[in-house]
Amino acid sequence: MHNWLVTPTDVLQLSGFRLRSGEARRLELELALAPLEFAGQRYLARPSSVPAILDVVRTNGDGYSLRLRFEVALAGPCMRCLADAAPALRVDAREVDVPDGGEELDSPYLTGDLLDLASWAHDAFALAAPEQIVCSADCLGLCPVCAVALRDVGAEHHHESLPSGPFAKLAELRLD
Numbered sequence: 094m095h096n097w098l099v100t101p102t103d104v105l106q107l108s109g110f111r112l113r114s115g116e117a118r119r120l121e122l123e124l125a126l127a128p129l130e131f132a133g134q135r136y137l138a139r140p141s142s143v144p145a146i147l148d149v150v151r152t153n154g155d156g157y158s159l160r161l162r163f164e165v166a167l168a169g170p171c172m173r174c175l176a177d178a179a180p181a182l183r184v185d186a187r188e189v190d191v192p193d194g195g196e197e198l199d200s201p202y203l204t205g206d207l208l209d210l211a212s213w214a215h216d217a218f219a220l221a222a223p224e225q226i227v228c229s230a231d232c233l234g235l236c237p238v239c240a241v242a243l244r245d246v247g248a249e250h251h252h253e254s255l256p257s258g259p260f261a262k263l264a265e266l267r268l269d
Contacts, residue, residue: 139168143164158188171226236252
């Protein structure tokens with residue numbers, strides 16, 4: 094397997110490697126990752142351009158087996174307390190494309206011999222993201238009454254119980 098260094102690219106033409114069935118190439122790439130949107134918040138890749146490794150294997154029947162790997166941090170607001178969060182992610186994505194192999198062997202990122210590397214990297218980045226992006230695993234979030242960050246005031250922070258239900262408005266009544 095030969096190593097190739099490829100500068101930032103969005104689309105890669107695989108036929109340029111002139112691979113025969115069973116042959117493989119390992120490429121060292123530089124990927125520019127677009128921001129992600131989760132729950133109305135924008136999250137950035139840190140750094141925005143990351144080194145990646147792409148393994149390309151030519152399969153029987155003029156198909157390809159692909160593996161993309163890179164490490165990146167996902168930077169943006171914590172979903173619990175809104176402080177800065179930057180969890181580290183390890184992305185390891187695989188795709189297979191075999192012409193006439195059926196839907197499960199038809200990669201959406203490969204058209205003929207053109208690999209849409211930008212879309213694949215973006216989708217793999219999104220799929221590697223955690224369900225909740227938090228500043229730390231033990232983040233306590235915000236107080237539901239006054240919105241103070243509980244990490245600053247402690248878990249024992251509390252407020253007087255407010256009445257609830259149909260008579261809650263009566264608590265505001267002043268009979269002085």
